[in-house]
Amino acid sequence: MFRRMTSAIMGAAIAFGLTSAAHAVELRYAHVGTEGDIQTIFAEEAAKKIDEATNGDVTVKVYPASQLGSVAEMVDGVRMGSISMGHHDFASLARIVPEVAVFNAPFLFKNAEQALAATDPATSPVLKEINEKLVEKGGVRIIGRIYRGAREISANFPVKSPADLKGKAFRAVPLDLWVSMVKGFGAVPTPVEVSELPTALMTGLVVGQENPLTMIYANKLYEVQKSVSMTDHMQSILAVFINEDVWQGLTEDQRKTISKVLDDEAHISLKMAQDSKADLISKLKEKGMTIVTEDNGLDLDAFKKSVLDQIKSDFPDYAPYYDRIANMN
Structure with missing residues (x-):
């Protein structure tokens, strides 16, 4: 029991990248996107705006282009806490809860706007249901999404x-x-x-x-x-997900701020994809x-x-x- 608790604490500490200031945290954010892709721009902008909105209390270090491993390795890293957060297709979390992959199902959404609404962690009843299962079974929570365009x-x-x-x-x-x-x-x-x-x-x-x-x-x-x-x-929608222990270790204000930044960036990613x-x-x-x-x-x-x-x-x-x-x- 003690060993499991120690392991969990160490994992959370690694994922947080705790600094000397007790209130400041650094989140390790991994993804497989390459330079120029909307998902890469999303992660960079989200990191910058989270830092600004929290006055530097929460900083996000982004590791793009599979620097921290393949999709499976990234998901496992977030589950264990060695990686704080990441993003990829909803289906990448299907090993934890199979039905989460439905958000990537082909010919599912009427249009891009509906896809963004249906995958809003704050308002989508379907996603809320599935998120509860992800937290319970895998210790992972979806906190945002990215729209990349139609495939x-x-x-x-x-x-x-x-x-x-x-x-x-x-x-x-x-x-x-x-x-x-x-x-x-x-x-x-x-x-x-x-x-x-x-x-x-x-x-x-x-x-x-x-x-x-x-x-x-x-x-x-x-x-x-x-x-x-x-x-x-x-409709290519990626889930932004985080280790649940890391998420709960943040203050309520920090969680609200991060959620708002990610939601704002989701709508920006939609416009970017449509305009381009x-x-x-x-x-x-x-x-x-x-x-x-x-x-x-x-x-x-x-x-x-x-x-x-x-x-x-x-x-x-x-x-x-x-x-x-x-x-x-």
């Missing part, structure tokens, strides 16, 4: 329907939900970590991948991919990429049917969440 399919050939990907190796985020979705694309799911993605595409290990336009451009995937299909199959879409499409065209839309042959209905059939088969427990989220504003 699109890129490949080294034009993709217009699931038939075009049949039998081809396609990158899947190493999470069950993504594996299921890629099967729905008609492809063979091949798990690849984001840090290894450009090499996997260049060597032909996989023929394609799916991500928001901002990531496709920031990671220069136009150098190894020829086409983007505007499927908008998923046309510009990103233009830039990708300039880099030689073909943009496939319904106007030039994209069969969006075929993708919807195939993907939703696969998801409903693999995750029958998602059905009631789909209905509740669909009715949220």
Whole structure:
């Protein structure tokens, strides 16, 4: 018992990065995003504004680009307390509570605004329910979210329907939900970590991948991919999560301040993604990429049917969440 208590205290101390001033804390914030991506800008801005809003009582040191490990290692670090907080797809927490992955489910939200509302930790009834389970089972709490834009399919050939990907190796985020979705694309799911993605595409290990336009451009995937299909199959929402002991170790005012900063930045990320879409499409065209839309042959209905059939088969427990989220504003 004493050993467990000592371990917990040491973990919290590491995560906090306690300074000599008793009231000041430093939070270690990890993520896998690279320079230029909306998620990276979000983390940097949030860190700066938390420091300003708390008059330096809470500082946030950001470790981007997988510096503290892969997605799984980051989540484990937050659970243990060696990392204070991080962000990634909601589905990255599915090892703790499987149903949290529903917030990343394809063809779930009506639009970006609804996606942001449905994932608000302060007001979303569905997220509140799931958050209680995350705290109880994993000692992790979702305290914010990031909007990165709709996810699109890129490949080294034009993709217009699931038939075009049949039998081809396609990158899947190493999470069950993504594996299921890629099967729905008609492809063979091949798990690849984001840090290894450009090499996997260049060597032909996989023929394609799916991500928001901002990531496709920031990671220069136009150098190894020829086409983007505007499927908008998923509204890319990332969860910002924190170790529960670290969270409870903050004062109530500090928690309120951090929550407000993260909510403000979530709305900024939404505007940033929406404002940049046309510009990103233009830039990708300039880099030689073909943009496939319904106007030039994209069969969006075929993708919807195939993907939703696969998801409903693999995750029958998602059905009631789909209905509740669909009715949220």
